[in-house]
Amino acid sequence: MWPFSSRRSTRPPAQIFLTNSLTGSKELFVPLKPGSVSMYSCGPTVYDRASIGNLRSYVFSDTLARMFLASGSHVRRVINITDVGHLVADAEEGEDKMALGAARERRSPAEIAERYARLFVEDLDALEVDTGAILFPRATEYVAEQIAMAKTLEERGFAYRLPEGLYFDTSRFARYGVLGNVGHARLKAGARVAPLAGKRHPSDFALWRFAKPGDLQQWPSPWGRGNPGWHIECSAMIRALLGPTIDIHTGGEDHIAVHHNNEIAQSESANDRPLARYWLHNAFLTVQGEKIAKSAGNVFYLSDLAARGYDPLALRYFFLQAHYRTPLSFSFEALDAAAEGLLRLRRLAAALREESGGKAAPSAARERLALSVRDDLATPAALGILWESLKSEEYAPEEKWGLIEDADAFFGLALGRKAEEGPLPPEVAALAERREAARAAKDFAAADRLRRELEARGYAVEDGAKGPILTKRPR
Ligand code: AMP
Numbered sequence: 015m016w017p018f019s020s021r022r023s024t025r026p027p028a029q030i031f032l033t034n035s036l037t038g039s040k041e042l043f044v045p046l047k048p049g050s051v052s053m054y055s056c057g058p059t060v061y062d063r064a065s066i067g068n069l070r071s072y073v074f075s076d077t078l079a080r081m082f083l084a085s086g087s088h089v090r091r092v093i094n095i096t097d098v099g100h101l102v103a104d105a106e107e108g109e110d111k112m113a114l115g116a117a118r119e120r121r122s123p124a125e126i127a128e129r130y131a132r133l134f135v136e137d138l139d140a141l142e143v144d145t146g147a148i149l150f151p152r153a154t155e156y157v158a159e160q161i162a163m164a165k166t167l168e169e170r171g172f173a174y175r176l177p178e179g180l181y182f183d184t185s186r187f188a189r190y191g192v193l194g195n196v197g198h199a200r201l202k203a204g205a206r207v208a209p210l211a212g213k214r215h216p217s218d219f220a221l222w223r224f225a226k227p228g229d230l231q232q233w234p235s236p237w238g239r240g241n242p243g244w245h246i247e248c249s250a251m252i253r254a255l256l257g258p259t260i261d262i263h264t265g266g267e268d269h270i271a272v273h274h275n276n277e278i279a280q281s282e283s284a285n286d287r288p289l290a291r292y293w294l295h296n297a298f299l300t301v302q303g304e305k306i307a308k309s310a311g312n313v314f315y316l317s318d319l320a321a322r323g324y325d326p327l328a329l330r331y332f333f334l335q336a337h338y339r340t341p342l343s344f345s346f347e348a349l350d351a352a353a354e355g356l357l358r359l360r361r362l363a364a365a366l367r368e369e370s371g372g373k374a375a376p377s378a379a380r381e382r383l384a385l386s387v388r389d390d391l392a393t394p395a396a397l398g399i400l401w402e403s404l405k406s407e408e409y410a411p412e413e414k415w416g417l418i419e420d421a422d423a424f425f426g427l428a429l430g431r432k433a434e435e436g437p438l439p440p441e442v443a444a445l446a447e448r449r450e451a452a453r454a455a456k457d458f459a460a461a462d463r464l465r466r467e468l469e470a471r472g473y474a475v476e477d478g479a480k481g482p483i484l485t486k487r488p489r
């Protein structure tokens with residue numbers, strides 16, 4: 015039933031270090047079961063397309079999974095699809111996101127969910143995420159499991175009823191707010207909205223909400239018709255699909271304070287076991303330094319970038335140039351630079367495939383690359399090692415080809431597969447040849463003029479050790 019992905023290895027397991035939001039420090043990763051890693055990533059709410067900000071979160075978790083796979087582990091991955099229960103601004107009261115999407119498009123919530131879940135998976139495919147190896151359960155398919163968990167919480171005295179629904183009593187969970195060390199007191203003090211009348215503490219949250227007239231999504235429950243609260247879906251689906259305790263839980267850092275602390279409170283109160291051993295959070299993508307928001311008009315989707323002629327993997331390369339825990343600012347200038355870098359890597363890969371005959375040999379550079387990725391996914395350093403080693407005279411073509419293969423396993427940039435971006439147009443190839451001839455004759459004025467002609471046709475020229483490298487600029 016499980017779409018397993020694995021690579022068998024007889025070598026001792028590689029040491030992996032990850033920054034755990036539970037402790038705030040970098041720790042040696044020890045899986046629950048040797049050779050196997052279970053991973054859950056909070057998924058998108060499918061009332062709209064996923065922005066490139068959301069996609070940063072999934073490229074991060076995919077890079078994490080690739081690191082485990084390349085290190086010889088099995089990886090069991092789940093990304094949930096939120097298709098019920100999520101209110102605007104992650105609030106406890108207010109508008110429901112699926113209802114908003116349904117009203118906007120005059121379709122049912124199920125149709126909206128179907129459409130945006132499909133577009134989400136298509137985006138991930140375009141970003142080289144191996145979606146065949148991931149389970150994408152929908153919250154509406156796990157309502158029974160959510161009710162069962164809420165029932166257990168009520169029976170154990172962790173929940174109370176209000177006219178609006180069934181609420182989790184956060185004061186009953188001693189470790190409440192452990193993640194990010196926000197604690198009980200700070201959560202109460204920091205509550206943004208006036209608490210619902212009758213709610214015992216501002217941080218208490220809905221496990222089940224009673225249906226209001228006109229609610230499109232409702233199910234029967236022991237408490238009456240309604241729908242599950244937002245946080246319970248993750249707790250219930252994790253238990254159903256991965257077990258009471260998982261190795262790694264990921265998400266964006268916005269979810270630390272409330273959503274993930276609520277998941278911990280529910281799961282640990284229901285299961286008497288820790289929910290996740292390692293919590294990993296990615297920092298946000300901003301657009302030119304601003305928060306991504308529809309109201310600010312700065313939301314971009316992967317389809318916008320494709321329409322402008324960018325390879326989706328240029329976005330992946332752009333993400334990898336920053337550490338996942340560092341905020342990153344998107345701009346088209348920065349994406350242009352990433353697209354050029356990626357194309358140059360692919361041309362290097364094309365040349366190396368010919369020189370090495372596609373044979374890989376071990377090298378110190380490959381070890382260094384792997385070590386940096388296993389050091390809390392230090393992708394900027396790892397990309398530096400890749401570039402430096404590919405340009406170095408120290409390594410044989412087979413060693414460099416091995417590096418390309420490793421880089422593809424870790425980064426998902428398809429350097430080997432997309433090495434040839436197609437032959438150069440004949441007139442461009444002719445200009446490049448004339449420029450080489452001018453350079454050989456030391457006629458640098460002519461060489462510069464020809465470079466400008468190439469640039470006018472949209473090609474950047476870089477003089478590599480084995481001749482010029484031409485890269486087509488996007489747009
Ligand atoms: P949501 O649909 O809002 O729950 O978001 C889905 C995932 O994307 C969550 O893990 C969020 O934390 C993450 N996320 C949302 N916006 C951004 C952003 N601008 N940059 C990085 N991650 C984000």
Ligand code: ZN
Binds near residue numbers: 055056057248273277
């Ligand atoms: Zn979640």
